[in-house]
Amino acid sequence: MPRQFFVGGNFKMNPASLEQKRSLVKVLNDAEIDSATEVVIAPPSLYLLPLKESLRKEIQVAAQNCYCKVSGAFTGEISPAQLADAGVPYVILGHSERRTLFHEKSELVALKTKAALEGHLKVILCVGETLEEREAGKTAEVVKSQLRAVVSELKESDWSNIVIAYEPVWAIGTGKVATSAQAQEAHADIRAFLKEAVSPAVSESTRIIYGGSVTAANCKELSTRPDVDGFLVGGASLKPEFVDIINAKKN
Numbered sequence: 001m002p003r004q005f006f007v008g009g010n011f012k013m014n015p016a017s018l019e020q021k022r023s024l025v026k027v028l029n030d031a032e033i034d035s036a037t038e039v040v041i042a043p044p045s046l047y048l049l050p051l052k053e054s055l056r057k058e059i060q061v062a063a064q065n066c067y068c069k070v071s072g073a074f075t076g077e078i079s080p081a082q083l084a085d086a087g088v089p090y091v092i093l094g095h096s097e098r099r100t101l102f103h104e105k106s107e108l109v110a111l112k113t114k115a116a117l118e119g120h121l122k123v124i125l126c127v128g129e130t131l132e133e134r135e136a137g138k139t140a141e142v143v144k145s146q147l148r149a150v151v152s153e154l155k156e157s158d159w160s161n162i163v164i165a166y167e168p169v170w171a172i173g174t175g176k177v178a179t180s181a182q183a184q185e186a187h188a189d190i191r192a193f194l195k196e197a198v199s200p201a202v203s204e205s206t207r208i209i210y211g212g213s214v215t216a217a218n219c220k221e222l223s224t225r226p227d228v229d230g231f232l233v234g235g236a237s238l239k240p241e242f243v244d245i246i247n248a249k250k251n
């Protein structure tokens with residue numbers, strides 16, 4: 001079965017006001033969007049519910065993070081159960097900004113992923129190497145080790161609720177997008193890893209999306225690659241050009 005194209009908008013801690021977010025929602029609600037593409041936007045958690053209410057029903061929302069426990073004394077955290085209870089279907093985990101600025105190790109990302117799946121959320125799982133690691137020829141090794149931590153916590157059936165986002169750290173917010181050949185190579189390596197570490201069926205069916213300076217200008221070329229199943233978009237998801245990225249596969 002062909003993998004459904006997936007485009008996520010990661011708003012990060014932007015924009016400052018609910019009003020600005022509402023105008024982004026209006027752009028999305030008014031636009032003609034490719035019905036063959038799954039679309040998810042991830043605003044800061046405070047705005048998940050108001051935006052979910054005002055968004056057209058084909059566009060889903062994602063949290064940008066969650067904790068690995070159901071409830072308890074974890075000030076500042078949100079549990080998968082709470083997100084599911086609020087009707088939030090997706091969560092982004094392992095984003096490089098969480099890994100670097102908030103010191104999240106792959107083991108914690110794996111525990112969060114397991115907890116999120118047990119809490120009936122779907123997970124956009126981010127992996128990717130730094131510039132230093134790429135220049136040292138360690139891209140595949142780094143990405144595999146990030147994935148291996150997660151593989152060891154999950155059952156094969158869990159993978160139907162995971163989208164992997166390959167986001168090279170050097171491409172995030174830098175305007176330096178990976179070439180489509182670089183993205184394809186990394187995605188093919190991830191698919192080969194899934195085949196060996198999980199199963200051929202999971203390798204074939206899991207969507208692997210690319211993130212890092214994706215724009216309306218570069219998305220079409222990236223989307224032609226066989227293992228690029230969509231995008232996770234930061235900066236450009238805050239602009240009307242996000243619609244063009246959603247429609248990258250449309251002629």
Ligand SMILES: O=C(CO)COP(=O)(O)O
Pocket residue numbers: 010095167171172173174175211212213214232233234235236
């Ligand atoms: O981090 C990203 C998406 O999660 C990518 O961010 P940019 O698209 O701003 O480079």
